[in-house]
Structure formats: structure tokens, C-alpha cells
Amino acid sequence: MTAYRAEIFITLKPSVLDPAGTAITKGLQQQQYPGVQEVRIGKYIELTLTAADASTAHAQVEQMCQEVLTNPVIETYRFTLEAGR
Amino acid sequence: MNCAIVVFPGSNCDRDMAGVTEKILRQPTRLVWHGETDLGDTDLVILPGGFSYGDYLRCGVLARFSPVLGAVVRHAQQGKWVLGVCNGFQILTEAGLLPGTLMRNRDLRFVCDQVPVRVERRDLPWTCQYNVNQELTLPIAHGEGCYYAEPEVIASLEQRGQVVFRYQGANPNGSVGDIAGICNPQGNVLGMMPHPERASDADLGGTDGLGLFQGLLAWYGKHACRN
Numbered sequence: 001m002t003a004y005r006a007e008i009f010i011t012l013k014p015s016v017l018d019p020a021g022t023a024i025t026k027g028l029q030q031q032q033y034p035g036v037q038e039v040r041i042g043k044y045i046e047l048t049l050t051a052a053d054a055s056t057a058h059a060q061v062e063q064m065c066q067e068v069l070t071n072p073v074i075e076t077y078r079f080t081l082e083a084g085r
Numbered sequence: 086m087n088c089a090i091v092v093f094p095g096s097n098c099d100r101d102m103a104g105v106t107e108k109i110l111r112q113p114t115r116l117v118w119h120g121e122t123d124l125g126d127t128d129l130v131i132l133p134g135g136f137s138y139g140d141y142l143r144c145g146v147l148a149r150f151s152p153v154l155g156a157v158v159r160h161a162q163q164g165k166w167v168l169g170v171c172n173g174f175q176i177l178t179e180a181g182l183l184p185g186t187l188m189r190n191r192d193l194r195f196v197c198d199q200v201p202v203r204v205e206r207r208d209l210p211w212t213c214q215y216n217v218n219q220e221l222t223l224p225i226a227h228g229e230g231c232y233y234a235e236p237e238v239i240a241s242l243e244q245r246g247q248v249v250f251r252y253q254g255a256n257p258n259g260s261v262g263d264i265a266g267i268c269n270p271q272g273n274v275l276g277m278m279p280h281p282e283r284a285s286d287a288d289l290g291g292t293d294g295l296g297l298f299q300g301l302l303a304w305y306g307k308h309a310c311r312n
Contacts, residue, residue, distance in 0.1 A: 017259075020193060023193055073185060073235070074186055
């Protein structure tokens with residue numbers, strides 16, 4: 001078994017209104033950052049797991065994302081996976 | 086009418102619910118810890134409001150994986166009653182018993198208020214004591230009560246009459262279509278953000294929510310008589 005480390009980035013789908021992101025966009029524009037166009041807020045999850053090989057680990061993280069870590073109604077995700085300590 | 090109220094770590098409206106079913110309606114009531122897997126001979130299962138598992142990750146998602154949820158899903162599949170209020174509504178959507186999801190309120194504020202809520206249909210056990218278009222005043226208290234679903238899901242809900250309660254006047258959280266509560270197509274599973282249990286005792290300032298529980302009891306009585 002090998003240890004793997006996954007970094008998972010979850011964001012709201014582009015079609016879903018992100019009220020927190022909108023609030024921060026306005027806040028930044030009102031400061032001295034008028035060039036800011038859009039802010040989207042997401043979640044970052046670090047996860048370590050052991051698996052037989054990289055493709056098994058990848059499949060497990062994929063499944064966790066779909067079944068638990070994200071709500072497919074409103075969220076999308078991407079992740080990186082590396083063999084690590 | 087045997088009532089079971091599921092208690093998750095973080096539930097905080099469980100005893101309010103029991104106060105209604107046990108003390109006001111005088112029905113046998115059991116508080117069921119989330120680790121149990123048997124609901125026994127239960128007619129009505131209630132997922133109460135609160136902050137199950139601290140709302141970590143997303144509201145309701147971790148509760149969905151509690152051992153008791155398997156029994157709740159089976160209960161629903163048998164056509165028996167399941168009521169989810171506030172966090173309970175969030176759990177029902179995460180568990181797939183109701184479509185859509187509850188998002189952060191449009192204005193990013195936790196809203197604690199009394200709001201007007203319109204009854205959309207009265208042919209359900211939940212609403213048979215009300216009139217169609219009757220306006221109730223019900224308490225709300227939530228930070229993530231903005232109902233959202235894909236447009237085709239909303240269209241299907243509207244077409245099948247699954248919207249049971251709708252906010253009147255100012256929409257407090259940005260819910261699509263002013264939706265405050267929905268049921269499944271069969272009508273035995275109801276999820277709602279307003280708290281009927283907090284409006285069931287005149288001493289606490291209002292009784293507009295009591296009709297929901299009395300409706301269940303009346304419906305149950307009629308059904309039992311037929312058998």
C-alpha cells in the first residue's frame with residue numbers, strides 16, 4: 001500500500017449565485033481595487049489515504065467527491081493527487 | 086400516532102418537537118439517537134432543526150451518513166410520514182429524499198424572524214387543517230435556507246404541486262420561487278425551513294404551526310378508523 005495526498009478544490013458551479021463572492025467583489029472594488037471583476041469562494045480539502053496504486057487512489061477520491069465532499073446540485077470540484085508522506 | 090424524533094449531535098429543536106407531539110398532542114413520543122438503526126413501530130419520523138455535526142462540510146451532509154438514516158429512508162419508502170424542519174430539511178435534501186439543496190442566505194445573514202408563509206395546497210396530511218392560500222405566521226431561524234434547484238427541477242416541483250409552503254412578501258433568504266417547504270411526489274415526506282413547532286403553544290406567542298401537527302393526527306385518526 002502506498003500513501004497518497006489529495007488536494008481537493010470545491011467551487012460553486014458558474015451558474016450558481018455566490019453571495020459571499022459577490023460581497024467580497026464589492027468590498028474589494030470599494031477599496032482600491034476597482035479592476036477586480038469577480039470573486040468566487042470555494043472550499044479546500046486536504047486528504048491523505050493509502051491505496052494499492054495511484055489509479056485506485058484516484059478512483060476513491062473521485063467517489064468521495066461525488067458522494068460526500070461536494071453537493072453536485074451546486075458544486076464542482078477538481079483535485080490533485082500525489083504519492084507522499 | 087407513534088412519533089420518533091431523531092437526535093443528532095447538534096440537534097437543538099428536538100425537545101421543542103417533543104413538547105408538541107407529547108405534551109400538546111399527547112401522542113407517544115420517542116427521542117431516537119442518531120446511532121440507532123431501528124425506528125420500531127413509528128408513524129411519524131421528525132428530523133428536527135439544529136446544527137447536526139456542527140454543519141461541518143455542508144449543512145446536513147454528515148447527518149445523512151448517520152446509521153439511523155437508513156431506517157428513515159426505509160420509513161419514507163414505505164409511504165410513512167417524514168418531517169424535516171430547518172436542519173432536518175437540509176438533511177432530507179442531502180439524503181436524496183427531497184430534490185435540490187439549501188444554500189447560504191442571499192444576504193449572508195442569519196435570519197431570525199417571524200415571517201408570513203402561504204399554504205399552497207390542503208390535500209395533504211400536513212396541511213388538511215389549513216385553507217389554500219391561508220397565510221400563517223411562522224418563525225424562521227437559519228443561515229442557509231435559500232432553496233435552490235436546477236430550473237428543470239423547479240419546473241417539475243411546480244408542475245406536480247410539490248411546493249407546499251411559500252414565503253409571502255419579502256423573501257427572507259433568496260429561495261427560488263419563494264419556496265419555504267416542499268414535499269416528495271407522494272406527499273409523505275415534507276421539508277420546510279420555518280419552524281411549526283415554535284408556533285404551537287399560545288404561551289410562546291403563536292399557534293399557526295399547530296395545525297400541521299393536528300392535521301397529521303386527524304388524518305391518522307381517519308385512516309385508523311377505516312382499518
